[in-house]
Amino acid sequence: MAASQPHGKNTAYWGVSWEEGYGYPQARKVGNEIYISGQFNHDEEGNLVAPAPLNSEGKPSDFSSIGEQMRASYDNIAKLLALYGATLDDVVEETLYVLDMDAAFAVVGDVRKAAYRTERPQCASNIIGVSRLAQRSQLIEIVCKAVIGSRAD
Known part of the structure; x- marks a missing residue:
């Protein structure tokens, strides 16, 4: 399922089960602002990309796939922005929620720079450590706000 706008041009959906279950x-899009809900490591069919292995308590036991998960999250953000004619260049603020700060810091710089295609992404960025995310094998989730026409020169 590709990202789509079945209820009008101002909202976008993947068509995955958790949208209906959670209701979001x-x-x-409001005016020239686009608010992106938390994106994580799923493909367009809702399958997890590079899920972390879980221990006997159902918690991630290895954080080495966080870079792949982060790339998938940025890919999802880019696809959603494209529905509105926007790109990552229009992002003005992002918040990364991570399970392991050390694992995140080991890759976040390179992954962000590649996603934004620049050595200095022009958006405010926050990174917050959390104890759990929506999917048990999920290591990162990214939320952002974009403003159409805000691209830095």
């Missing part, structure tokens, strides 16, 4: 769109 993946993105919402």
Whole structure:
């Protein structure tokens, strides 16, 4: 399932089961602002990309796939932004929620720079350590806000 806008041009969905269960769109456009709900490591069919292995308590036991998960999250953000004619260049703020700060810091710089295609992404960025995310094998989730026409020169 590709990202789509079945309920009008201002909201976007992936068509995955958790949207209906939780009751939310993946993105919402208001004026020239786009709010992207937390994106994580799933493909367009809702399958997890590079899921972390879980221990006997159902918690991630290895954080080495956080870079792959982060790339998948940025890919999802880019696809949603494209529905509104926007790109990552329009992102003005992002928040990364991570399970392991050390694992995140080991890869976040390179992955962000590749996603934004620049050595100095022009958006405010926050990184917050959390104890759990929506999917048990999920290591990162990224939320962002974009403003169409805000691209830095």
